[in-house]
Amino acid sequence: QYFIKRVQTTKGMASLLEPFVNQTISVLTNDGRNLVGKLRGFDQLVNVILEGSHERVYSPEGVEKINLGLCIVRGDNVSVVGLVDIELDKKIDFSKLRAEPLKPVVH
Amino acid sequence: FRSSSRILSIFQYLKMLFYSFFKSLVGKEIIVELKSDLCIKGTLHSVDQYLNIKLKDITVVDAERFPHMISVQNCFIRGSVVRYVQLPASEVNVQLLQDSSRVEARELKKK
Numbered sequence: 001q002y003f004i005k006r007v008q009t010t011k012g013m014a015s016l017l018e019p020f021v022n023q024t025i026s027v028l029t030n031d032g033r034n035l036v037g038k039l040r041g042f043d044q045l046v047n048v049i050l051e052g053s054h055e056r057v058y059s060p061e062g063v064e065k066i067n068l069g070l071c072i073v074r075g076d077n078v079s080v081v082g083l084v085d086i087e088l089d090k091k092i093d094f095s096k097l098r099a100e101p102l103k104p105v106v107h
Numbered sequence: 108f109r110s111s112s113r114i115l116s117i118f119q120y121l122k123m124l125f126y127s128f129f130k131s132l133v134g135k136e137i138i139v140e141l142k143s144d145l146c147i148k149g150t151l152h153s154v155d156q157y158l159n160i161k162l163k164d165i166t167v168v169d170a171e172r173f174p175h176m177i178s179v180q181n182c183f184i185r186g187s188v189v190r191y192v193q194l195p196a197s198e199v200n201v202q203l204l205q206d207s208s209r210v211e212a213r214e215l216k217k218k
Contacts, residue, residue, distance in 0.1 A: 016153060016161050016183055026179055030188070032143065034175050046159075046185055058175060079141060079188040082165075082179030089178035099174050105142045105188050 017042045020083055025050075027073055028080040032102035034058070035073065036084065046075035058099040065094070079105055124211050128204065129154040129192075138168065138193040139184055145173055147182065158186035 020039045027035045027048060037053025049072050057064040129151070138148045139160060146169065149162030163181050167173045176182070 016155050016159055020183070026176065028143075028145075028175070030143075056175070075185075078185055079143060080145075080147075080176075080182055080184050082176055082182035084178050085180050086178075088180075092177060097174060100172065102145065102173070102175060103143045107142060107187075 017046070017048075017081060020081060024084040024086055024089075026080075026082040026084050027078060028082070028102065029073065030077045030079050030105040032104045034102065035068070035071075037068075037071075039081075040070075043075070046078050046081075048073045048075070048078060048081065058097070058101050060098050060100065063094045063097045063099075123156075124207060125158060126154065126156055128207075129158065129160070132194060132198060135195055135198050137162075137195075139189055140191040140193065141184070141188050142190045143188070147176070147184070149182070152181070155186075158189070160184045160186065160189065160192075 017039070021042070023039060024036065025039045027037075027050065029035065034056045035050060035053050036056060037050030039048065040051045041049035049070070050068075051070050053068045053071055055066040055068060057066065133151050133153060135151055136148065137151050138146055139162065140146045145167065147162060147165050148168055149165035152161040152163045154160055161181070161183050165176065165180060165182055167176050170177070
């Protein structure tokens with residue numbers, strides 16, 4: 001059955017991001033940036049609060065890390081929120097990593 | 108004023124059909140193509156009314172070009188950035204989907 005009860009779901013987006021709170025996450029933004037930090041808060045509009053965050057800038061020359069600290073990312077601009085596996089992340093050799101920067105989101 | 112609120116409720120009703128459709132696909136493997144051309148394959152874990160998608164055990168298609176998600180296994184994808192969702196054809200009951208869409212359209216016309 002593809003029908004559901006005619007009840008307004010008030011669940012919203014909140015519950016989907018809840019398991020990620022206080023964990024290290026990787027945020028992909030609409031302009032193609034990658035921010036990594038600890039998810040401290042979020043809301044229905046997917047505004048996201050990142051603590052101890054840094055931006056990973058990928059280029060054919062290598063990866064650059066820019067420290068940002070505590071920041072809020074406006075939900076409009078969030079495309080993906082990924083849960084980072086810290087063990088896997090530690091294994092990455094950033095000095096050898098070469099990649100094109102991510103493409104921006106085009107609506 | 109009343110007509111604009113009616114239009115709003117119509118949109119909400121329309122979204123319920125695909126929300127239900129995606130809920131029936133939870134646990135299946137899908138590939139989400141984003142508007143930034145990134146393609147993420149994973150198991151559909153959950154979906155919400157905005158069609159935000161949560162995927163488990165993801166792999167990025169063409170991972171060599173996109174090492175950005177290498178340490179990520181579970182992710183949340185905002186509905187607004189999804190371009191396509193590739194589904195296993197065997198999991199979709201096309202007849203049921205067509206019938207449901209027809210009924211939805213009829214309901215909307217009544218409103």
